[in-house]
Amino acid sequence: MSQDAGGETRSEGDLRNTGMSLRHDREWDYELDRIVDAVEERGAETVGLQFPEGLKRRGPAVADDLRELTEDVTFLLSGQPCYGACDLDTYLMRRTDVFVHFGHSPMKESDKIIYVPLFSNVDPFPMMEESLAELPDPEPESGDGERPAVGLVTTAQHMNLFPDMVDWLEERGFDVRTRRGDDRLTHEGQVLGCNYASADIDADHVLYVGGGKFHPLGLAMEHPEKKVTIADPVNNVVTVADTEQFMKQRYASVHKAMDAETWGVVFCTKIGQGRWETAQEIVAENENAYLITMDEVTPDRLRNFGFDAFVNTGCPRITTDDGPQFHKPMLTPGEYEIAVGNEPLESLEFDTFHGTW
């Protein structure tokens, strides 16, 4: 559930308004030349194409263009749901000569995979201009001359303009703090739905530039001490991330799960979403906990098991955003430790995902 290009999230509530499902005709650069080069170099007979949900509709046209540029190649569109670079269609990857993953930056480079990031052509600066009202004043009347520190983050779609955004803020008197996160993040300043290590910077304010609230809400949950301002050039709106509703839901789920006698512990089989040791440790220490393996973690699939509560060691966003849709409490690994009494309630924090695979 990370930086989808045009990807729709399946959540109710705030996150539906991510602007990711906008249908206005953005044009993307599918980097067909790079794909055709790889086909020719490898003498490929089969090519797999994987798009995030919101861009699957573009798949046939991209396949058409590629057919015209190649000969005797069979193109296969992945029909598996896709929510991030953590979510490669490994079946298709193994069975095609060239495999192209669109819309996400690489989580892990591989000769087998061509990543096409799909940079947005939307202009971020008008909304950044508007966001200044939420940032500290660079030239206060009673100023000490120090420039105010502001963190800057964005998603894969806007990475190509990140240096310009930094310059733009610096020119307006800010001390812009940025960093690259851990291995899971390709670029400096990049955030994923499950990883905000790029916002581990010394600044009380963070400006998020990008479409929707999915990423900045995660960022604000991970860094509750920071004010997170959203400059959204896709929906043309500036807001401040408010996590109150989500935090209430988390506490409610933890409280409900405190009565659970039996636990289903979900190990996600998606290539970049597996935390085997975490899952294994829970089961080793709790005789009423049982391991369940699956790729898509959905309410339907878990309803068939008669457990009182679940722990999801896969994508944290399934838990925080889709959690209320499950028939039983669904917790993150950290929340589970609270529910069974191993940790105090005050230790509740956002679940993040580190490393690759």
Add this chain to the structure above:
Amino acid sequence: MSQDAGGETRSEGDLRNTGMSLRHDREWDYELDRIVDAVEERGAETVGLQFPEGLKRRGPAVADDLRELTEDVTFLLSGQPCYGACDLDTYLMRRTDVFVHFGHSPMKESDKIIYVPLFSNVDPFPMMEESLAELPDPEPESGDGERPAVGLVTTAQHMNLFPDMVDWLEERGFDVRTRRGDDRLTHEGQVLGCNYASADIDADHVLYVGGGKFHPLGLAMEHPEKKVTIADPVNNVVTVADTEQFMKQRYASVHKAMDAETWGVVFCTKIGQGRWETAQEIVAENENAYLITMDEVTPDRLRNFGFDAFVNTGCPRITTDDGPQFHKPMLTPGEYEIAVGNEPLESLEFDTFHGTW
């Protein structure tokens, strides 16, 4: 979608009343000794357990029993949907030392897989007695002394009583015709949701003994010239299969699809549901047809693609039973040939699946 033990089908209409979702406490023999022997022989550290949908709820108790009989073994429950022996959780199979598949008879034997069939303990004979009213009279007043021919079929759950059923009918004066189907079927007289080769017998009447209408409706669609009587000992009812509603739906879908300009051709990646050549041939001959690969073929997944119609080369029952739930016409490969004008409308027949993998 084949012989689920207790599996619920997801279809609307007649097929919901399959009796497969009954919650009365049937007891099954999980053959724990056979599993424990395999664990010990192989020194297994991990064991995967896969149940059909309706029996997933029993998984934790089976895991508990196995934990008591073994030491230092981690048991993993498959959370993937499962509708048949065609639908093995290959991820779990590859990553566990012993893999147990419950509720279906083997489609293909393998050292890696322990199949536990789960025979029903329900008594079929009272309903068979009642079904005699629908079968030809063995002793008509104007008889020629010849015994009337009746085919007999059942599902994996009742295979253990199949010889007794044959005897029972023979004793009542019938010439019972049975056969084993092709490689896809383990036992003589066994049917799957996608394969009725065991009913290719010289008899105008076929008696189906088993729960629900899922299998006998498929059988009646595959053999429209035969009268198919259903002796259902799970729901305690005798009926005659009536395919009219389904056939109307099939013709309606084919007619709607005749206007389609673009086609999505689904290749199913489940181990026993792939028809690669069929899918590949369609795409090779129609430049407006595009290959899509996926495991679960669902309306949600196909909605993201902008095609006018779909061809499903995977499980035929998704097409015939769930077809109306898709937003665009969903056809079998044979129906596709009619819709694009390669074959006459009269050639419409039930789609079946042969061989293993």
